[in-house]
Amino acid sequence: MINQTRTTNMLLLIIVIPLVFYLLKTLSFIFIPLVFSMFIALLFLPLMRWLGKRNIPKMASIVIVILLIVLGLWVGVELVKLSSQQIMATKSEFFDKAEVKLFNLKSYLTTTFGVEFKENENVLAQFLQKENLGTTFDFIRKLATSILMTAFFVVLWLAESINMHQLLNTTILKQRHTSVKTFIKIEKDLIKFIKVKFLVSLLTGIGTGLACVVFDVSFPIFWGLFAFAINFVQMVGSFIAVISLAIFAFVELEPSSTLFFFVLSITGVQVLFGAIMEPIFMGKSFSINIITVLVMLMLWGYIWGIPGLIMAIPITVFMKIILEQFPNTKRIANLLSGTT
Incomplete structure (x- = not known):
């Protein structure tokens, strides 16, 4: 009977895991802003508590946090604008140098290895195609949508409309004491x-x-x-x-x-x-096996692209803490961290 139960659970796991990853990839336009906003909200959670201890209303605290995030984005945009101005001011000089270097490199590859290139008055023009403009505008549109969704989810996290502690308690852990302890460790x-x-x-x-x-x-x-x-x-x-x-x-x-x-x-x-x-x-609590790091980078990079590469390690840390709470999965957590 026990063996049958284990076999059934294993078969369900084999079916459920690919389905979960498929949903994560298909609904990435929701999950990426949701997970990314959780990390942003966690970063400002200590500030929210500090403001709360000084009897500042929660909505006012949220507004302060949003203003700080906007200020950080404004500084980033200004730096990007400044760097763009530098590039535009010296682009002709740089492209002239690049053209000479690329021409010499092309000549070397052709002479030494027999590599043939299409004739073009400007070598750099082979790398810049007009049809790429549509892709660029599409990328900007998706990025703007993701930023707005992330901002929306950040407000929900900070207002506790999405309660991580309650979510863990009702879905995965189902034990109040364990869920509180786990949430504190995840947060910390x-x-x-x-x-x-x-x-x-x-x-x-x-x-x-x-x-x-x-x-x-x-x-x-x-x-x-x-x-x-x-x-x-x-x-x-x-x-x-x-x-x-x-x-x-x-x-x-x-x-x-x-x-x-x-x-x-x-x-x-x-x-x-x-x-x-x-x-x-980071300390010893973040010691993750290098093989695990590479596997997680490939996995989340495949599922969510560049955002997946950025969030791969925090997600792995989150998973490792959850797996440590169950005796049956603690061995997997040790495997992730490279300990026995």
């Missing part, structure tokens, strides 16, 4: 993760921008913002930032010791903040 760990990740990403962006200034690489504000944003993608983001900036610097700088030390410096920034400081700040 995820707030710590978000704060540390934001701080490390900010320092990485500042360090990358300063390296561009020191070595006279164009668009330091843009590259600082890029390093800050891409650093939220665990592990992969650091490689993308270094490789992208190294390729760009190859156009700007001559192949010499200057280029070598610039690449070395931006790599050092990534190693210092990402590989040394971040694990120290």
Whole structure:
């Protein structure tokens, strides 16, 4: 009888898990803003409690939090505008350099490896197609919709119209004491993760921008913002930032010791903040097996794309804490963290 029950549960699990992932992918336009807004709300939850202790009404507290978020977005937009102005002011000079470098690279590939390219007066024009404009506008429309939905869900989380504690208590845990303890741990760990990740990403962006200034690489504000944003993608983001900036610097700088030390410096920034400081700040509670990190990045990247890559590790931390609450799944939680 016990074996039959286990077999039935296993078969149900095999059926349910693919169905859940299918729904997550199909309804990504709802789930991405919902999950992302939860992390934002968790980040501002301590501030909400602090304001509540000072007898500030909840609606006023929500307005204060929304204003802080809007202020942060405004600062980000202003930095993007400033970096865009830098790019527009020097684009002709940069594209001239890029054209020469690409032409030399094309000649080398053709001579050495026999690679053929289509003849074009402008090599860069092969990479910029007019039909891509429609895709760009579609992306902007979807991004704007996601931002509005995220803002709506943030208000619901902060107003406790969506109650995580009650949700855990009625769905997964079904024990008041366990659900309270689990919610406190989830809240504490995820707030710590978000704060540390934001701080490390900010320092990485500042360090990358300063390296561009020191070595006279164009668009330091843009590259600082890029390093800050891409650093939220665990592990992969650091490689993308270094490789992208190294390729760009190859156009700007001559192949010499200057280029070598610039690449070395931006790599050092990534190693210092990402590989040394971040694990120290995170602590042992966030120790996740590197294989688990890679698998989760691929899984959530496939399901939700770039937002999935950004939220993969927080979601994994959330799952790990839930799995630790049940004796039958605690072994899986230990497997995720690489412990026995």
